[in-house]
Amino acid sequence: xxxxxxxxxxxxxxxxxxxxxxxxxxxxxxxxxxxxxxxxxxxxxxxxxxxxxxxxxxxxxxxxxxxxxxxxxxxxxxxxxxxxxxxxxxxxxxxxxxxxxxxxxxxxxxxxxxxxxxxxxxxxxxxxxxxxxxxxxxxxxxxxxxxxxxxxxxxxxxxxxxxxxxxxxxxxxxxxxxxxxxxxxxxxxxxxxxxxxxxxxxxxxxxxxxxxxxxxxxxxxxxxxxxxxxxxxxxxxxxxxxxxxxxxxxxxxxxxxxxxxxxxxxxxxxxxxxxxxxxxxxxxxxxxxxxxxxxxxxxxxxxxxxxxxxxxxxxxxxxxxxxxxxxxxxxxxxxxxxxxxxxxxxxxxxxxxxxxxxxxxxxxxxxxxxxxxxxxxxxxxxxxxxxxxxxxxxxxxxxxxxxxxxxxxxxxxxxxxxxxxxxxxxxxxxxxxxxxxxxxxxxxxxxxxxxxxxxxxxxxxxxxxxxxxxxxxxxxxxxxxxxxxxxxxxxxxxxxxxxxxxxxxxxxxxxxxxxxxxxxxxxxxxxxxxxxxxxxxxxxxxxxxxxxxxxx
Amino acid sequence: xxxxxxxxxxxxxxxxxxxxxxxxxxxxxxxxxxxxxxxxxxxxxxxxxxxxxxxxxxxxxxxxxxxxxxxxxxxxxxxxxxxxxxxxxxxxxxxxxxxxxxxxxxxxxxxxxxxxxxxxxxxxxxxxxxxxxxxxxxxxxxxxxxxxxxxxxxxxxxxxxxxxxxxxxxxxxxxxxxxxxxxxxxxxxxxxxxxxxxxxxxxxxxxxxxxxxxxxxxxxxxxxxxxxxxxxxxxxxxxxxxxxxxxxxxxxxxxxxxxxxxxxxxxxxxxxxxxxxxxxxxxxxxxxxxxxxxxxxxxxxxxxxxxxxxxxxxxxxxxxx
Numbered sequence: 123x124x125x126x127x128x129x130x131x132x133x134x135x136x137x138x139x140x141x142x143x144x145x146x147x148x149x150x151x152x153x154x155x156x157x158x159x160x161x162x163x164x165x166x167x168x169x170x171x172x173x174x175x176x177x178x179x180x181x182x183x184x185x186x187x188x189x190x191x192x193x194x195x196x197x198x199x200x201x202x203x204x205x206x207x208x209x210x211x212x213x214x215x216x217x218x219x220x221x222x223x224x225x226x227x228x229x230x231x232x233x234x235x236x237x238x239x240x241x242x243x244x245x246x247x248x249x250x251x252x253x254x255x256x257x258x259x260x261x262x263x264x265x266x267x268x269x270x271x272x273x274x275x276x277x278x279x280x281x282x283x284x285x286x287x288x289x290x291x292x293x294x295x296x297x298x299x300x301x302x303x304x305x306x307x308x309x310x311x312x313x314x315x316x317x318x319x320x321x322x323x324x325x326x327x328x329x330x331x332x333x334x335x336x337x338x339x340x341x342x343x344x345x346x347x348x349x350x351x352x353x354x355x356x357x358x359x360x361x362x363x364x365x366x367x368x369x370x371x372x373x374x375x376x377x378x379x380x381x382x383x384x385x386x387x388x389x390x391x392x393x394x395x396x397x398x399x400x401x402x403x404x405x406x407x408x409x410x411x412x413x414x415x416x417x418x419x420x421x422x423x424x425x426x427x428x429x430x431x432x433x434x435x436x437x438x439x440x441x442x443x444x445x446x447x448x449x450x451x452x453x454x455x456x457x458x459x460x461x462x463x464x465x466x467x468x469x470x471x472x473x474x475x476x477x478x479x480x481x482x483x484x485x486x487x488x489x490x491x492x493x494x495x496x497x498x499x500x501x502x503x504x505x506x507x508x509x510x511x512x513x514x515x516x517x518x519x520x521x522x523x524x525x526x527x528x529x530x531x532x533x534x535x536x537x538x539x540x541x542x543x544x545x546x547x548x549x550x551x552x553x554x555x556x557x558x559x560x561x562x563x564x565x566x567x568x569x570x571x572x573x574x575x576x577x578x579x580x581x582x583x584x585x586x587x588x589x590x591x592x593x594x595x596x597x598x599x600x601x602x603x604x605x606x607x608x609x610x611x612x613x614x615x616x617x618x619x620x621x622x623x624x625x626x627x628x629x630x631x632x633x634x635x636x637x638x639x640x641x642x643x644x645x646x647x648x649x650x651x652x653x654x655x656x657x658x659x660x661x662x663x664x665x666x667x668x669x670x671x672x673x674x
Numbered sequence: 675x676x677x678x679x680x681x682x683x684x685x686x687x688x689x690x691x692x693x694x695x696x697x698x699x700x701x702x703x704x705x706x707x708x709x710x711x712x713x714x715x716x717x718x719x720x721x722x723x724x725x726x727x728x729x730x731x732x733x734x735x736x737x738x739x740x741x742x743x744x745x746x747x748x749x750x751x752x753x754x755x756x757x758x759x760x761x762x763x764x765x766x767x768x769x770x771x772x773x774x775x776x777x778x779x780x781x782x783x784x785x786x787x788x789x790x791x792x793x794x795x796x797x798x799x800x801x802x803x804x805x806x807x808x809x810x811x812x813x814x815x816x817x818x819x820x821x822x823x824x825x826x827x828x829x830x831x832x833x834x835x836x837x838x839x840x841x842x843x844x845x846x847x848x849x850x851x852x853x854x855x856x857x858x859x860x861x862x863x864x865x866x867x868x869x870x871x872x873x874x875x876x877x878x879x880x881x882x883x884x885x886x887x888x889x890x891x892x893x894x895x896x897x898x899x900x901x902x903x904x905x906x907x908x909x910x911x912x913x914x915x916x917x918x919x920x921x922x923x924x925x926x927x928x929x930x931x932x933x934x935x936x937x938x939x940x941x942x943x944x945x946x947x948x949x950x951x952x953x954x955x956x957x958x959x960x961x962x963x964x965x966x967x968x969x970x971x972x973x974x975x976x977x978x979x980x981x982x983x984x985x986x987x988x989x990x991x992x993x994x995x
Contacts, residue, residue, distance in 0.1 A: 256787075332826060333787070417822035420792035427800020436786060518784045522837075525748050525778035525850075526801035529770045673750040 153268035157276035161250050165280070172242040173288050176235060179614065181295045183231040186622045187223055188299075197221050204229065208462040209488040212353040212455060213495065213617070216363070219378025224305045227296070228376045230621050232309075234613075236368050237349060239288065239313050240320040243281050244341040247324040250277035253334030255409060264408065274403060278321055278396075285317030305377035312371030315388040319367040320345065322395035329402035332411040339443055346447050350454040357458040367391070429528055429536035436514075437507045437537070441544040444503035445551040448496055452555020455492035456573075459560045462488045482642040489556065489573060490642035494634055496552035497580035498609075498616050501587050501634075503548045504541035505605055508591035511537040512602045515673060524673060531665050538592055538661060545584035553577035576640035582653035583633035587612075589657035589664070596667030700759070701726050701848055701879045702747065707756035709742055709903075716742040718903035719756070724881055724896075729874050731894035732883040733984060739903040740883040741781055744852050747881075748778060761848060777802065777841040781852035781883070783833040785825035791836045792821025798840040810843040816865050830857040842869050849873065849880045855889060867892055887980045899984065907983070915977040919952040922961070922976075927969030936960055 162169070191197045201220035204210055211217060215233045219225030251274060254260045260273060269275075289310035296306040320341065327340035348366040355363030356372075363369030364387075373384040406412055425431030462485050482490070511534065514520045523533055553574035561567045591605045612632040614622070619629050629635045636649040702724035709717040717739045724730040734740050745751045747760050749769030758765055763772050785794050792814075799805035814821055817835045825833060834857045841849060855863050863886075870893050873880055884890050890897060891911065898908040907914055919940070924930065930949045934942050938957030943950045953961050965973070 415824055415827050417820075418790035418793070418824055420790065420821040422789075422793040422796030422800070426789075426793060426797040429801070432797060432801075436788070518780060518782065519786055521745075521748075521750060521780060522778075522785075522798060523801060524750060524769075525773060525776075525780075526798060527770045527773040527803065528801055670752075672752060674745070 150269040150271040151275050153266070153272040154275045154279070157263070157268070157272050158279050161276055161280050165246065165249070168246070169284055172246075173284065173291065175610070176238050176242070176288060177291050177295060179238070179618070180227070180231055180235055180292050181299065183618060183621060184223070184227045184296060184299050184301070186618075187226045187230060189623065190621065191223070191226065194221070197223070197226065200226065208357055208458065209491050211356050212458055213491070215352065215368075215372050216356045216360075218372075218375055219305075222305075222377055224296075224301045224309075224377030227301070228305075228309060228372075228378070231618065232312075232372065232376075233349070233352070233368060234617050236313060236316045236371055237345065239285065239317045240345045240348070240367070241342075243285065243317045243320040244324040244338055244345065246281050246284065247277050247321055248328055248334050248338040248341070250280060251325065252328035252331075252337040256332065256334050261408070271400070271403070274325060274399070278325065281321045282318060285314050285321070288317070289314040302377065304380055308374050308376035308380040308382075311382075311385060312374050312376055315371050315374075315385055316367055318392050319370075319388045319395070322392045322399065323367075325399040326395050326402065329399055329406060330412050332409065332415075336439075343447070346450055350450055353454050354458060357461050429523065429533050430539060432523070433536045433540045437510060437540050437544065440506055440510070441503060441540075441547055444500065444506075444544070444548045448500055448548050448552035449555040451499060452492075452496055452552045452557075453559050455489075455496070456556035456559040457563070459485060459488060459492075459556075460563050486642040489576065490639040492556060493553070493573065493576045493580070493641075494616055494639060496556065496577060497549065497583065497637075498613055498634055500545065500548040500552055500577075500580070501584045501609060501612070504545045504584055504588035505591055505609055507537060507541040507544055508588060508595060509602060509605075512595060512599060515599070518674070520673060530669055530673070534592065534595070534665060534668055538588060541588045541591075542585055545581060545588065546578070549577040549581055549584065550574055572641050579640050579645075579650065580634065580637050582650045582657065583637045586633045586653045586657040586660075589660035592664035593660040593667075594664070596664035596669075596671070599671070699726060700724060701761055702730075702881060703757075703759040704743070704747075705757045707743065707746065707758055708754045709739075709746060709751060710754055716903055717746075717753070717756075720900060720903055721905050721908070722898055723908075724879060726879055727874070727877045728895040729870060729880040729882060729893050731890035731897040732881055732900070733885075733887075733890060733897060734883075734900035738900045740900065741852055742903075743900075744778070744850050744881070744883065747850060748773075774803070775846055776848040776850060777844045777846040778850045779834075779837045779841045779852060779854045781854075781856065783830075783837045785828070785833055785836060787824065787826035790822055790824055791819060791828065791832070794825060794836050795821065795840045795843070799843060802844055802846070804844045804846070806843055806845065810839065813839040813843055813869075816869075817862060831859060831862065834858060835862065838866065838869075842873075847878055849878065851880060852883045853885060854882070855884070855886060863889065887984060891980045897980075911980065914983050919954050920958065920975050920977060921950070921952050923948070923950045923974040924965050924970060925972040926965060927971065930965060930968045933961065933964060936964060 191200055198221055201217070204220055205217050213233070214229050217229070220229055254273070263273070292313065293306050293310040296309065297303055323344050324338065324341040327344075328334075328337045330340065331337050348368045352363045352366040352369035352372065355361065355366065355369055363373065367388060370384055370387045373381070375381055402412065423431075423435075426435060511520075514537075520533065524530060553576065554570065556577075557570035557573035560573075561570050587605070587609065590608065591602060594602045594605060612634050615624060615629050615632040616634055619635070633653055636653065638644065638646045638649065700723050702722060704720060704722040707717050707720040707722075708715070720739060720743060722732070722743065732740055732743075742751065746753050746758060747765050749765045749772070752766050761772055761775055765772060785791075789797070795810060795814075796805065799810070817839055819832060819835045819839060823832075825836065828836070834854065838854055841851070841854075855866050858866060867889065870880060870882070874893075880893075882890065882894060894911070896908070896910050897914060899906045925948050927947065929944060929947055931944060933939050933949060933951060936953075936957055938954045939951050939961060941950075941952050
């Protein structure tokens with residue numbers, strides 16, 4: 123209490139105030155071990171699902187690559203083909219060491235796995251920090267003798283531990299499959315590096331905003347930029363990849379002449395971000411974001427008085443966020459599309475290879491793949507909206523609405539309508555994002571409507587996914603999360619379907635495989651009609667089931 | 675509305691033939707309600723009658739089944755067994771039509787964190803199709819609520835006020851209030867009580883689930899006390915009191931030692947000529963005779979407080995009556 127006695131000349135006060143703060147710093151971590159154990163116990167299923175899922179994906183891909191390219195000649199040919207395939211490079215990463223099995227594994231599954239690792243990390247960090255704080259549960263814990271930074275530290279330890287275990291398991295698994303030890307270690311380290319960087323990124327975003335979903339959304343935007351920057355970097359200008367956490371890991375060249383010094387970059391960035399997070403955390407109040415809460419309107423806009431208006435208001439940020447993500451992703455794919463042609467022009471062998479195929483043009487194939495990826499990402503939007511509907515129910519917001527003369531079907535249908543309309547908006551955003559930069563570069567403005575149309579060919583698929591969510595919502599609301607497993611399944615089929623040599627019927631389970639892959643394929647109406655009809659049946663079923671179950 | 679009326683008439687005739695205790699004019703009429711969640715039996719044959727125009731107190735400890743009952747009345751949950759009529763309709767089948775005529779304040783008010791208090795009040799009122807701007811503004815002022823704040827930043831009491839203003843601003847004939855004042859300060863509690871008295875004066879019906887006995891005592895015409903999904907007692911406060919024990923203090927000329935021989939007398943404490951004890955109402959006359967025989971000089975008697983009724987009701991079932 124010397125601070126109170128000091129007559130506080132301007133220079134002296136900060137030092138006096140700083141002292142008790144400094145003294146307490148050692149105790150800021152009290153209880154971290156307890157919280158870590160608590161988090162492990164609470165999240166054990168989720169942690170296991172992520173670790174098993176990602177490991178299985180890597181190991182199965184490796185085995186499939188062995189089966190797919192049994193001889194060195196096969197590998198050499200695949201390497202040659204990949205060199206000319208700008209599309210594949212944009213999705214997978216730089217062409218390096220492809221004449222080895224390890225190099226193929228890093229190429230085929232590498233960037234997909236790194237994105238999954240980043241997602242796993244950022245979702246878990248937000249779950250253990252900002253989402254907990256927002257729910258008010260932390261308040262109970264904060265009142266116990268726990269240090270100010272204990273929760274952050276526990277979350278950081280938890281996700282770092284997850285990433286270390288994942289890297290170790292992957293290394294052991296790949297070595298057991300006969301891949302070189304050094305390359306495997308480098309592969310594991312690159313996954314760990316991405317995980318740790320995104321742990322730090324999401325700890326920063328968790329300090330910025332009050333809402334858990336917004337916090338993970340912000341970290342997701344960083345992930346999107348990381349993916350897009352390295353895609354452009356791998357095609358256009360390798361220097362851009364140095365701005366991307368995913369790029370850093372690929373610069374370590376696992377299985378392709380490993381280099382260890384690039385890991386200095388993620389290590390340095392992680393430390394810097396953690397310092398930023400710590401500084402931000404010390405500057406804000408419990409439960410608050412960095413920006414002070416501003417007052418809002420005292421009266422409601424007219425639309426809010428209807429279930430549809432309410433759903434629109436609550437979900438508009440979700441639709442806008444995913445639209446923005448799709449525009450960025452579309453622009454990334456659209457702006458490198460022109461290089462697809464030049465890649466082939468430079469290479470006589472490849473030109474012969476593709477000219478002989480007699481199929482769709484290379485640029486059409488490229489855009490078809492790009493559009494499918496856009497549609498896959500877009501489908502997260504309606505799924506998230508319907509998961510939000512379930513959150514409305516469990517958080518008892520639905521109770522308030524359903525106690526008014528609003529029927530249950532009306533309430534749920536309004537949210538489905540927003541999800542379906544949101545699907546349309548997000549797909550159009552992706553199509554425009556891909557088409558406009560390409561048209562600007564090449565003058566082929568006719569491509570714009572073609573690409574928007576190609577994206578919209580996936581609209582019934584998105585509606586079907588939303589309908590599955592509504593069906594689950596009505597029948598087994600507690601299991602709505604399963605729909606995300608389906609979404610991940612569609613991603614796996616879409617990205618790794620050919621490599622994994624999944625049977626045709628398994629791949630056809632994904633609505634994204636059933637849909638015509640425009641502009642490289644013929645327009646076919648039948649699958650769209652079938653998807654639309656299935657969606658309607660599922661929706662009707664879900665709505666009826668919701669009418670006859672308990673709410674809450 | 676047409677099909678609604680049909681329902682009502684058909685059901686009334688049906689009920690009259692079957693049920694003696696069910697008042698056909700009742701706003702809420704529940705008999706033998708059963709609801710289980712997995713192995714937990716939340717309601718175990720609950721009965722509840724609420725007449726038009728009354729403020730009915732719904733008392734019980736945590737987990738007694740009050741909220742479950744209200745959720746069944748709202749058609750959010752479906753009862754496993756039993757008969758449940760609300761405003762002459764079936765709460766599950768006719769939910770939408772019935773909800774035009776009632777408002778609800780949940781016990782735990784969770785609001786959309788992004789919206790402001792004013793937006794929530796307007797949205798709920800418009801969803802009901804019944805927004806009285808003057809009344810709304812007057813209530814905002816009486817409850818001292820700032821409608822421009824995001825609900826995320828409201829305290830528990832302020833969230834409660836949002837739900838209360840939205841409910842009290844309506845013209846609904848029935849109000850289902852589930853512990854509506856938990857979290858309000860005493861000043862706001864008083865404002866709330868004034869509002870409920872206004873409602874009563876207008877002839878509207880209120881089901882008030884509560885823990886706050888003083889509030890129930892101050893507001894309610896009739897009370898139903900529940901525990902473990904069953905009704906322990908139900909009636910007007912005077913009725914409940916007369917069916918209970920009265921505390922008596924008596925000063926007599928001679929020590930009234932033989933009081934303990936009277937059945938129904940309990941807790942007898944003799945201090946010379948001064949006796950204190952409790953007696954159940956069935957033996958009050960006998961006790962008075964005996965006291966007069968000892969030369970009664972002064973007498974105090976106290977009816978049980980609601981708290982005593984409440985606590986008495988929670989004794990294991992065997993010790994009742």
